[in-house]
Amino acid sequence: MNINTTKVISLLFFIFSAFYLYTAYQIQVFAFDENAPFNARTFPIYLGYAGLFFSGLKLILPDPNTIKVQHKTLEYKKTVILIVIAIIYGATILKVGYFLTTSLFLFSSYYFLGERRWVLMFLLSFPFVAAFMYLLHGVLDIYLRDPFLQSIGVMG
Amino acid sequence: MIEGILIGLTTALTLQNILMVMLGCFFGTIIGMLPGLGPMTAIALMIPITYGFDPATGLILMAGVYYGAVFGGSTSSILLNAPGVPGTVATSFDGYPMAQQGKAGKALAIAAWSSFAGGTLSAIYLLFMAPSLSKVSLSFRSPDYFALMILGLTAIAAFSSKGQFLKAMMMVVLGLMLASVGQDSLSDITRFTFNNMNLTDGISFVLVVMATFAMSEALTIILKRNDPTSAAKQVSLTELGSIKINKEERTKMYKTIPRSSVIGFLIGVLPGAGATIASFLAYGMERNVVNDEEKEKFGKGSVNGLSAPETANNAACSGSFVPMLTLGIPGSGTTAVMLGALLGFGVQPGPRLYMTNPEIFWSIIMSMYIGMVILLILNLPLIPYIARILAVPKNYLIPLILFFSITGIYVMSFNNFDIYLMIGIAVVATFMRLYDFPMPPLILAFVLGGLMEENLRRSLLLSNGSWEFLWDRTLTLCILLTTILIVVWHFYKTIIKK
Numbered sequence: 001m002n003i004n005t006t007k008v009i010s011l012l013f014f015i016f017s018a019f020y021l022y023t024a025y026q027i028q029v030f031a032f033d034e035n036a037p038f039n040a041r042t043f044p045i046y047l048g049y050a051g052l053f054f055s056g057l058k059l060i061l062p063d064p065n066t067i068k069v070q071h072k073t074l075e076y077k078k079t080v081i082l083i084v085i086a087i088i089y090g091a092t093i094l095k096v097g098y099f100l101t102t103s104l105f106l107f108s109s110y111y112f113l114g115e116r117r118w119v120l121m122f123l124l125s126f127p128f129v130a131a132f133m134y135l136l137h138g139v140l141d142i143y144l145r146d147p148f149l150q151s152i153g154v155m156g
Numbered sequence: 157m158i159e160g161i162l163i164g165l166t167t168a169l170t171l172q173n174i175l176m177v178m179l180g181c182f183f184g185t186i187i188g189m190l191p192g193l194g195p196m197t198a199i200a201l202m203i204p205i206t207y208g209f210d211p212a213t214g215l216i217l218m219a220g221v222y223y224g225a226v227f228g229g230s231t232s233s234i235l236l237n238a239p240g241v242p243g244t245v246a247t248s249f250d251g252y253p254m255a256q257q258g259k260a261g262k263a264l265a266i267a268a269w270s271s272f273a274g275g276t277l278s279a280i281y282l283l284f285m286a287p288s289l290s291k292v293s294l295s296f297r298s299p300d301y302f303a304l305m306i307l308g309l310t311a312i313a314a315f316s317s318k319g320q321f322l323k324a325m326m327m328v329v330l331g332l333m334l335a336s337v338g339q340d341s342l343s344d345i346t347r348f349t350f351n352n353m354n355l356t357d358g359i360s361f362v363l364v365v366m367a368t369f370a371m372s373e374a375l376t377i378i379l380k381r382n383d384p385t386s387a388a389k390q391v392s393l394t395e396l397g398s399i400k401i402n403k404e405e406r407t408k409m410y411k412t413i414p415r416s417s418v419i420g421f422l423i424g425v426l427p428g429a430g431a432t433i434a435s436f437l438a439y440g441m442e443r444n445v446v447n448d449e450e451k452e453k454f455g456k457g458s459v460n461g462l463s464a465p466e467t468a469n470n471a472a473c474s475g476s477f478v479p480m481l482t483l484g485i486p487g488s489g490t491t492a493v494m495l496g497a498l499l500g501f502g503v504q505p506g507p508r509l510y511m512t513n514p515e516i517f518w519s520i521i522m523s524m525y526i527g528m529v530i531l532l533i534l535n536l537p538l539i540p541y542i543a544r545i546l547a548v549p550k551n552y553l554i555p556l557i558l559f560f561s562i563t564g565i566y567v568m569s570f571n572n573f574d575i576y577l578m579i580g581i582a583v584v585a586t587f588m589r590l591y592d593f594p595m596p597p598l599i600l601a602f603v604l605g606g607l608m609e610e611n612l613r614r615s616l617l618l619s620n621g622s623w624e625f626l627w628d629r630t631l632t633l634c635i636l637l638t639t640i641l642i643v644v645w646h647f648y649k650t651i652i653k654k
Contacts, residue, residue: 006323006591013326020333020348027347037621040340040347043609047336051329058322065320067591075381082378083583086558090575093566102559109555113378124552132563142567 004066010058017055021048081112097146103129161283164518167212168526173519176209176217177527181534184224189232195225199494211501212516216523218494219477223275223527226431226473227535230267230466235260236557238370243431243469245596246439248369250454250461257457261399265536266459267466269401270413272532274467277417278424278474279524298614299625303635305608308433309601310639311440321646324597331598334359335605342613354573362568363578364602366561368595371582374557376589377550399536405459408450412442412463420468424475431472432603436596438468474524481517 024044206214234251338358
């Protein structure tokens with residue numbers, strides 16, 4: 001069976017809008033605001049209905065420009081690996097520190113994308129991050145938390 | 157006025173102030189180019205420095221940073237499809253496709269000249285029209301603003317190609333929904349936070365724009381790596397091309413620049429509207445004004461499509477100074493930061509600023525001309541060097557885009573949650589982009605969400621819950637009728653006609 005993915009996305013958006021609308025009705029407002037012409041839940045309720053309306057229209061109206069994506073040509077593996085590396089980067093950046101995690105994130109990303117020029121990979125990770133860190137932290141005075149560099153006494 | 161111009165010139169043409177404009181433009185361009193660090197961040201960083209100067213010099217420096225950052229943002233929009241600020245989102249519609257066709261140098265040159273012309277023309281408008289325009293903007297009421305925002309969001313439908321109107325409207329609603337997360341601005345009641353403290357302050361604009369543009373662009377490039385249709389695009393990305401603009405392109409720009417500068421300036425004057433709406437409206441207007449042959453090129457590297465938003469966003473920058481200096485109401489987020497700095501200097505902006513501090517008012521206007529010239533001198537020769545970013549192989553460029561995006565969020569919040577949220581939004585956006593769900597409507601809606609709710613709140617409270625405010629005032633009714641016309645026209649074109 002051939003499923004139109006745009007319709008599936010529209011259906012998901014319809015369900016999401018219904019959930020949003022339900023949550024909007026659950027927003028607790030102050031008692032004196034309950035019957036006011038406008039309170040904290042008014043705008044979200046309108047948005048919920050607008051979401052249902054537009055996604056509903058997309059669902060029921062014919063789709064003349066059906067988008068067909070050639071899934072076989074898409075590089076899912078490398079994309080997923082890159083996302084996983086980014087998640088690991090996000091999970092470790094505060095605990096380990098900006099310099100080491102960012103350098104490792106860049107180095108591993110280059111590697112998984114197929115790069116094998118080791119010297120260039122190194123230069124565009126560790127020294128590059130050090131220079132960028134100097135720009136942010138040293139020149140622009142933007143605080144960067146780095147427990148690793150603090151533990152080895154490089155950063156105050 | 158002649159006296160005012162002379163006062164302004166005397167102040168702006170001191171060596172210190174010329175140096176400040178140059179420094180501001182240079183640093184603004186560099187910071188604006190980095191995705192995630194827009195003019196607001198750049199100006200905020202400058203505030204502590206400006207307190208060492210007199211108010212006029214401080215504001216001149218900040219104005220230089222503002223223009224520089226807007227131009228820098230355009231550069232990253234064109235080269236990386238990663239607009240750091242909402243005002244340059246529309247620039248990427250045609251700037252990025254031009255870069256992909258190997259005309260990155262030309263796209264940057266068109267952007268530089270359009271920015272220069274837009275900024276210079278609007279500075280002239282500002283000079284002559286500031287007093288009367290402040291009166292016009294004072295006549296705008298909440299219902300007019302609400303209707304204007306509806307018009308701005310609906311105008312996005314004009315950017316969508318055939319069959320995408322409903323998809324664009326779905327993205328508008330999604331953008332508004334994302335903007336509704338966090339505390340309600342009036343009652344402080346939390347909404348859609350699901351007891352997560354990280355969502356109490358809402359979702360940051362930089363996060364959403366980085367996720368839906370920079371990150372999702374990077375992921376899409378990787379995802380489509382083996383796609384034979386995108387392979388050609390990647391090869392052509394390494395070509396810079398000439399920065400020379402030929403006669404035909406110049407002719408197109410001559411027509412686009414005056415009308416876009418007018419719309420940019422007028423929208424910039426309206427408090428709260430700013431460069432974003434200006435650039436989107438200028439783009440939409442230009443698309444509707446040009447002939448059918450040129451219209452087909454929109455979204456695929458049109459000269460008009462690039463020149464219009466670039467002219468308008470710079471014109472709006474100058475326009476946004478009008479309500480700030482004459483009414484004390486900031487025209488954009490960036491001028492709001494500048495307003496804060498001005499108050500820090502002990503200067504109270506308002507209608508009396510002309511009389512109490514004429515040197516501040518006029519020197520800023522005069523420094524705008526100087527700033528535009530400096531920006532052009534600075535950026536045109538640097539274009540070949542700036543565009544070298546394109547020569548970076550994809551294996552390096554993709555991780556670097558991800559790195560800049562994540563760093564942009566990290567330095568703002570020092571929070572793992574924001575990074576996860578950004579990755580999550582980027583993954584969803586990448587998937588939706590595969591099926592041609594446009595992202596710009598989502599961004600504009602996200603930016604306008606808070607303002608829209610605020611103006612709807614005021615309108616409904618004033619009309620005691622009745623929706624009659626939409627047709628009570630002639631101005632509101634006119635804006636609303638224009639919106640309805642756009643909707644009906646697009647429904648007719650995309651659905652009924654088929």
